[in-house]
Amino acid sequence: MSVFPGISLKPEVAEYLKSVFINKEVLAAVSLQEAEIRFHRLLTCLSHPPSHTCVRVSTHLASLDEIRLKLAEALQKQMFGSSAEDVSLQIVPHPRIPDVLLLPVDGPRAVKQLSSEVVVGAQCGSAVLRGAHVFTPGIIASPKCKSPVVQSMLLYNTRSACDVFLFFLRADMKTGDVVSVFSDLEGKCTRGATSFQGKTAFVGNGVSEVERSSIFCSDKPAKGVGIRMVEPLYWSPSFDGVLPNLAFLQNLPSVVVGHVLGPRPGERILDMCAAPGGKTCHIAAIMGDQGEVVALDRIRNKIDRIRQNAQMLHLRSVKVYCFNSTQAVSSDPALQTEGPPFPPESFDRVLLDAPCSGLGQRPNMACTWSLKEICSYQPLQRNLFHAAVRLLKKGGVLVYSTCTVTLAENEEQVAWALKTFPCLTLQPQEPHIGGEGMPGAGLAPEQLRLLQRFSPELTWDQTQTTAPLHCRADKDTIGFFIAKFLKN
Ligand SMILES: C[S@@+](CC[C@H](N)C(=O)[O-])C[C@H]1O[C@@H](n2cnc3c(N)ncnc32)[C@H](O)[C@@H]1O
Numbered sequence: 246m247s248v249f250p251g252i253s254l255k256p257e258v259a260e261y262l263k264s265v266f267i268n269k270e271v272l273a274a275v276s277l278q279e280a281e282i283r284f285h286r287l288l289t290c291l292s293h294p295p296s297h298t299c300v301r302v303s304t305h306l307a308s309l310d311e312i313r314l315k316l317a318e319a320l321q322k323q324m325f326g327s328s329a330e331d332v333s334l335q336i337v338p339h340p341r342i343p344d345v346l347l348l349p350v351d352g353p354r355a356v357k358q359l360s361s362e363v364v365v366g367a368q369c370g371s372a373v374l375r376g377a378h379v380f381t382p383g384i385i386a387s388p389k390c391k392s393p394v395v396q397s398m399l400l401y402n403t404r405s406a407c408d409v410f411l412f413f414l415r416a417d418m419k420t421g422d423v424v425s426v427f428s429d430l431e432g433k434c435t436r437g438a439t440s441f442q443g444k445t446a447f448v449g450n451g452v453s454e455v456e457r458s459s460i461f462c463s464d465k466p467a468k469g470v471g472i473r474m475v476e477p478l479y480w481s482p483s484f485d486g487v488l489p490n491l492a493f494l495q496n497l498p499s500v501v502v503g504h505v506l507g508p509r510p511g512e513r514i515l516d517m518c519a520a521p522g523g524k525t526c527h528i529a530a531i532m533g534d535q536g537e538v539v540a541l542d543r544i545r546n547k548i549d550r551i552r553q554n555a556q557m558l559h560l561r562s563v564k565v566y567c568f569n570s571t572q573a574v575s576s577d578p579a580l581q582t583e584g585p586p587f588p589p590e591s592f593d594r595v596l597l598d599a600p601c602s603g604l605g606q607r608p609n610m611a612c613t614w615s616l617k618e619i620c621s622y623q624p625l626q627r628n629l630f631h632a633a634v635r636l637l638k639k640g641g642v643l644v645y646s647t648c649t650v651t652l653a654e655n656e657e658q659v660a661w662a663l664k665t666f667p668c669l670t671l672q673p674q675e676p677h678i679g680g681e682g683m684p685g686a687g688l689a690p691e692q693l694r695l696l697q698r699f700s701p702e703l704t705w706d707q708t709q710t711t712a713p714l715h716c717r718a719d720k721d722t723i724g725f726f727i728a729k730f731l732k733n
Contacts, residue, residue, distance in 0.1 A: 246708050248353040248478070249446055251288030253430065253611040261616055262287075262604070265652050266702075270684030287650065287702035287724075294374040294608045295701075296710075297718040298348040298481045299497045301523075303490060303558055305530040309338055312491045313346055320482045334482070339715050341676045344530070345500055346492075347718050350376070352479030356449055361424040363387050363453075363472060364441055367611065370428020373448045373474060374608050376481035381471035385429055386438040387418040387457045418457040425450050426472060430611040437461035446610055449477035489557050495523050497718055498648075498679065498699045498725035502598065503527035505674045505697070505729050506644045510535035512593040515636055517541055517570040517629060522551030522563070524598055529560040538562050539592070541585060543569045571628040574635045589635045594642045597633045599626045601647035601654050605724020607701070623653050627661065634666050634732065643669070643730040648723055650700075655726040656686035659696065662730070669730040671695040678719050679727070699725040 254262065266284040267277070275283075302312040313336055320334055339345035365373070369383025418424065427445040434441045437460075451472035460467050470485070484494050502524055508514050510532045516525045519540035529538045540551050540563055548567045555563040568585040575586040602619045604612065630645070637643050645662070647654050659682070662669055674697050682688060682696030699722040710717070 246353060247289050247293060249289075249292040249608075249610055251285065252291040252609055253444070254288075255613070255615060257616040258612065258614065258619055259288075261619070262651070265650075265685065266683075268652070268685040270687075274684060283702045286705050290701045290705040290721075291604070291607055291724070292610045294350060294352070294371075294479050295496075295718075295723065296350050296352075296721045297497075297714060298350060298376060298484075299495060299500065299718065300346045300348070300484070301493045301495045301500050301527060302344050302346055303493070303530060304344045305533050306491060306559060309344065309346070312488070313338065315488060316346065316492055319487045323482065323487060335714065337714050339497075339718070341678065341715075342497075342500060342504065344527075345497065347714050348481060349714055350479050350481040352477070354476075354478060354480060356447075356476045356478055358447055359423060359425040359450055361418070361422055362427055363418065363424045364427050364429050364434045364438075364445065365448075367428050367430055367432060370426070370430075370446060370448050370610075371608050373426060373428070373477060374479050376477070376479075376483050378470045378474050378483055378485065379426060379451060379472035381455055381460055381467035381469055384455075384460055384467075384471050385434045385436055386441055387424075387453075387460060418453050418455075420453055420456055422453045423450060423475075424453055424472065426474070428610070431613055444611065447478065449474050449479075451475055451477075490559060493523065493526070493554075493558070495527070496648075496723050496725070498646075498722050498727070499523055500527065501676060501678055501697070502596070502644060502646050502727055503531055504676060505727055506594055506596055506642060507675070508532045508536070508538075508594055512536045513591065514538045515541070515573075515587075515592040515595045515633075517573065517595065517597050517633060518600055519565070519598075520544060520547030520551050522554040522565075524596060525551055525563055526554050526558050526560055528596065529555065529562045530558065532562065534560050534562045536562055537564060539585075539587075540565045541568045541570050541573060543567065571625075571632055573632050587636055590638045590641075592636050592641060593638055595633045595637045595644070597626075597629055597643065597645045599629060599645065599647050599654070601626070601649040602651060604649045604651060605699070605726075606648055607723045619651070620653065622649075623658070626654060626658055630658070630662055630665075634662075634669065637732045639668075639732055641732050642672070643732060645728045645730070647726050649726070650724040652683060652685045655698065655728075656682045656688055656693070656696065659692070659728045660686045660688055662728075663692075666732075668733050670733060672729040672731050674727060674729050679722070679725065682726075695729075697727040699723065
């Protein structure tokens with residue numbers, strides 16, 4: 246069921262995406278009407294969260310069943326005393342992915358909006374829709390001094406879940422206040438504002454654990470939970486601090502990537518764009534922490550997250566470097582150093598989980614990017630691809646993945662790579678849970694069948710709750726793309 250309007254895009258971006266999804270090759274396979282329905286369903290499902298939570302578990306530390314029991318116990322304990330008590334907790338293993346547990350998301354639920362309102366950033370709002378509490382740095386504006394006239398208007402005004410509204414925020418927020426949380430969709434609310442007129446979406450009600458003054462009038466950087474969500478619009482357990490070394494929240498297609506890469510104990514693997522390290526750690530875990538996983542990322546302050554995640558999951562085979570991966574091939578092949586740049590053909594497998602326009606991420610209610618920004622990734626991805634192919638040993642495996650839905654960053658990159666690097670051949674993927682590649686980039690049907698595209702728009706219907714959870718979870722994912730190559 247849809248409670249939010251479709252993702253809001255700049256008109257030029259919406260037009261571009263439409264031309265991608267209703268291209269000539271698609272129209273040779275389906276009717277114009279079907280292609281249009283899929284495109285509109287895409288815009289709607291992008292603004293809504295998936296109907297399940299996917300947890301990757303540390304099977305290098307304990308068995309799936311042991312972790313499932315521990316998780317059930319920890320989550321029941323966490324839920325005790327909250328209004329979530331009556332939600333029965335279902336935790337099921339994925340039948341085809343050995344280290345995945347799935348939990349259903351309950352939503353959208355009927356939640357009444359309150360007169361005390363807090364505005365949070367869009368990223369924070371999206372995290373709340375996926376089960377998180379509001380962390381204090383995410384709070385942009387909290388209640389202060391609403392005029393009585395506007396206050397009474399608010400109380401009697403039933404608002405839709407996503408609306409432009411003039412906020413005049415109530416008396417100073419205190420610890421223990423029950424407040425309605427709104428996501429600032431376009432990033433227009435000023436920090437500490439006492440009124441706000443902008444596009445927002447209601448994401449649920451929570452209890453404040455901080456005072457307004459400690460957020461906006463303090464020298465100390467705000468941290469920790471700021472609002473504990475007690476009545477979220479979409480309910481799923483919060484995993485904050487829950488079995489941190491055993492349970493890792495990760496989107497289902499991202500877990501599929503690690504298995505498709507298929508690392509084996511003792512191998513040397515390169516993860517070229519690794520932060521925050523979800524896939525790096527998964528690769529090391531699949532290898533039983535035997536071998537070496539080199540993780541590179543060009544952003545220095547993201548590097549620590551990879552180290553922290555590897556440490557938390559007790560993974561010692563991960564080596565982390567801050568480096569621009571387009572420069573990761575050594576110009577002197579004889580030079581052997583521990584870190585980058587590396588001589589050509591240094592790695593058994595390479596993962597290029599490329600920086601991308603991220604248009605498959607869910608929930609995302611508004612993307613303010615221009616078409617130029619959306620289209621800026623293709624050249625960078627190609628530069629990274631050049632380095633990836635050079636660094637891979639002959640007989641090695643290269644996996645290319647993105648969390649976006651455009652042809653330019655997915656199927657077109659595959660067509661370009663096959664033409665540019667005759668040494669590469671497309672390989673079947675295991676597991677293959679998503680659909681095949683989208684027509685439109687000139688690839689042959691047998692090539693499209695080797696690609697894995699997660700396309701929630703093909704079947705999105707969150708009212709269908711009778712199918713087994715894993716069937717729903719396989720379809721109701723973020724938009725994602727995976728290609729697997731062998732270097733001959
Ligand atoms: C899609 S994210 C990677 C997510 C990561 N693989 C995971 O699963 O946790 C892309 C990453 O590429 C990094 N990046 C962008 N350009 C890069 C470059 N030239 N070299 C290395 N990393 C780069 C970004 O900083 C970002 O962290």
